[in-house]
Amino acid sequence: MGNDLKAKKLYITIDGYRMEDKFSGLDDSIKIEMLRKMYQIRHFENETEQFIIRGMIHGTCHLYTGEEATAVGAISAINDDDYITSTHRGHGHCISKGADLNIMMAELLGKRTGYCKGKGGSMHIADVDSGNLGANGVVGGGIGIATGAALTCKMKKNGKIVICFFGDGAANQGIFHSSINIASIWDLPIIYLCENNVYGMSTSVKEAFNIEKISDRKCAYGIEGLTIDGNNLVEVFNAVSHFSGECRAGRGPVLIESLTYRWRGHSKSDAQVYRTKEEIRQWVEKDPIERYKRILIGGEILTEKEDKDLEKEVISQIEEASKFAMESPFPEPSEVEDDVYA
Amino acid sequence: MRELTYLEAIREAMQQKMRKDSRVYLIGEDIAEYGGAFGVTVGMLEEFGKERIRNTPISEEAIIGVATGSAITGMRPIAEIMFSDFITIAMDQISNQAAKIRYMFGGRAKVPLVIRTAGGGGTGAAAQHSQSLEALVTHIPGLKVVMPSCPYDAKGLLISSINDDNPVIFIEHKLLYKNKKCIQNVPRQMYEIPLGKGDLKREGSDISIAATSYMVQKSLEAAEKLSQEKSIECEVIDIRTLRPLDIDIILDSIKKTGRLLCVEEAPIFGGFMGEVSAQVSEKGFDWLDAPVVRVAGRNCPVPYSLVLEQEMIPGASRIEKGILDLLK
Ligand SMILES: Cc1ncc(C[n+]2csc(CCOP(=O)(O)OP(=O)(O)O)c2C)c(N)n1
Ligand SMILES: [Mg+2]
Numbered sequence: 031m032g033n034d035l036k037a038k039k040l041y042i043t044i045d046g047y048r049m050e051d052k053f054s055g056l057d058d059s060i061k062i063e064m065l066r067k068m069y070q071i072r073h074f075e076n077e078t079e080q081f082i083i084r085g086m087i088h089g090t091c092h093l094y095t096g097e098e099a100t101a102v103g104a105i106s107a108i109n110d111d112d113y114i115t116s117t118h119r120g121h122g123h124c125i126s127k128g129a130d131l132n133i134m135m136a137e138l139l140g141k142r143t144g145y146c147k148g149k150g151g152s153m154h155i156a157d158v159d160s161g162n163l164g165a166n167g168v169v170g171g172g173i174g175i176a177t178g179a180a181l182t183c184k185m186k187k188n189g190k191i192v193i194c195f196f197g198d199g200a201a202n203q204g205i206f207h208s209s210i211n212i213a214s215i216w217d218l219p220i221i222y223l224c225e226n227n228v229y230g231m232s233t234s235v236k237e238a239f240n241i242e243k244i245s246d247r248k249c250a251y252g253i254e255g256l257t258i259d260g261n262n263l264v265e266v267f268n269a270v271s272h273f274s275g276e277c278r279a280g281r282g283p284v285l286i287e288s289l290t291y292r293w294r295g296h297s298k299s300d301a302q303v304y305r306t307k308e309e310i311r312q313w314v315e316k317d318p319i320e321r322y323k324r325i326l327i328g329g330e331i332l333t334e335k336e337d338k339d340l341e342k343e344v345i346s347q348i349e350e351a352s353k354f355a356m357e358s359p360f361p362e363p364s365e366v367e368d369d370v371y372a
Numbered sequence: 373m374r375e376l377t378y379l380e381a382i383r384e385a386m387q388q389k390m391r392k393d394s395r396v397y398l399i400g401e402d403i404a405e406y407g408g409a410f411g412v413t414v415g416m417l418e419e420f421g422k423e424r425i426r427n428t429p430i431s432e433e434a435i436i437g438v439a440t441g442s443a444i445t446g447m448r449p450i451a452e453i454m455f456s457d458f459i460t461i462a463m464d465q466i467s468n469q470a471a472k473i474r475y476m477f478g479g480r481a482k483v484p485l486v487i488r489t490a491g492g493g494g495t496g497a498a499a500q501h502s503q504s505l506e507a508l509v510t511h512i513p514g515l516k517v518v519m520p521s522c523p524y525d526a527k528g529l530l531i532s533s534i535n536d537d538n539p540v541i542f543i544e545h546k547l548l549y550k551n552k553k554c555i556q557n558v559p560r561q562m563y564e565i566p567l568g569k570g571d572l573k574r575e576g577s578d579i580s581i582a583a584t585s586y587m588v589q590k591s592l593e594a595a596e597k598l599s600q601e602k603s604i605e606c607e608v609i610d611i612r613t614l615r616p617l618d619i620d621i622i623l624d625s626i627k628k629t630g631r632l633l634c635v636e637e638a639p640i641f642g643g644f645m646g647e648v649s650a651q652v653s654e655k656g657f658d659w660l661d662a663p664v665v666r667v668a669g670r671n672c673p674v675p676y677s678l679v680l681e682q683e684m685i686p687g688a689s690r691i692e693k694g695i696l697d698l699l700k
Binding site: 087088089090137140141142146148149150151153154166167168169170171199200202203204230231232233237238239303304360361362363365366367370 | 401404409427429430457458500501670671672675680684
């Protein structure tokens, strides 16, 4: 890549990987759109938290607060018709992939207007039409499915690629190993995007791994890989842009480890005995939204006032979604066996 | 005696065994500082340390593999699979390895392994965190399968399971853990309840109900109601140990009542109660005045929305209707 990079602007990731700075060439409108998506995730999760506190969510929810740059940066860097698989912590991926906030919120409240007609809830939201092959209640459960979607792309030669999102915790499931190996030997167009948010439930990566970087596992599969700053939207966007190009050119798969942090408890109930308030505070200081907003304002792409207006717009959109969800009907008991075929 | 919740009874069984036997250790996800997803192992890290309360990465297959390997070489592991749904990830190790080793090796190895796991629905956790998969494991020769319905049984059955030299799948119910309605007097000392023995939870002469786990509580609820409102007296049998199965306690009961209603939470098709029903019609046909009837989960995954979940999983009113229909 060395020569052609001289003409284009260069971007260097936190672990020294050199690639084209595709972000700098984007239209301002796209850059602002990414900020809007981050706000949507943040406020969607804040609203969800309120529903949890008010006892309106029957099951559990895993909030994506603090990790917004990874989902938005990565999914903005691929095409609308590319595929993703998501996780139990899936609201951010879902919103980034273009899901309708009303329909999402309705699903969380178990309403028949929700994405799964109330049958799935937070952990199973899928929007196959928009290329979102589903959140997943099983840690690592999406890794094989994503690999299969990449096989389809290759067999159909349709030029599409897949981003497989999974957590640091999922990287220790057997299916992580066996799927990435298959993707490697078959050169499948897939980005394995490990969201390292420091914990799998209560277990820290220090306790669960004996390697410094999860991306070092690339060596075991003979593939490319790197560790990026997952709280820096520009870095996530550039890395995923670069490797989506590689995947489309038949040089996949790749393993990207995105370093980020979960601000909230693991799920509905979590006393968080495994971490300190100080640690949380340090990561909140690296707020991905604040950082990205500063880049846009500093680059005169957005004024402070426009930023405030944008956030306000998003907040009212979320209020709208809650209203829609609350006013929607519950499913009828007779619907319980709809879609049962055997 | 003092009253304990189901969860406290389970914890006490493990603590008392661990104090007595250094070969007993715990292995599972988030069981150390966090105390387990449902809080069962809270405080155990402080007492027993990291060596014996072994927190693992998210690797169910390895948890059961490692536990099995250590069991055949002299340890007595208690492995925790956070949700029973995830035993499927470890199924090779459970079914092809742990369950078969003693027999395949001509009896020259033992597998003193307990797999504790939380089953059942009613928590809004949807299709992948709510299943009742006991039929999957009861079908496999080489596994004992236990499902306690109350704190007293939970303690005694867990102690027996730990003392057993063979693999035991010990399925706890999420809705029982902290259930204030199911608090019981539990002896402080260690005691065993033998595996393979059912228990009469309520005596009655009109109809027999055989149930498992949380459905025992729901059946008792229905039985009380019918006793008060209609003077119908149900005999409620807690199967407790699904394998080995105490069929005699059920046969003895139908000798008296002539009718059997089986109640379980799992989808009815291919469920464990199909086995009970078959054995009763083979061995107890002469005493039956009506066909054996099952009240069980609907034939679908467990749905998320409360309305749908309550439709899928049987409750006291569906059991009550089953009783009345069978008495017609
Ligand atoms: C196979 C499996 N084991 C355990 C669980 C319980 N569980 C749900 S999320 C989680 C932690 C996942 O950690 P990670 O993959 O890092 O994702 P994060 O929650 O940090 O986003 C655990 C243990 C599960 N859902 N599936
Ligand atoms: Mg994590």
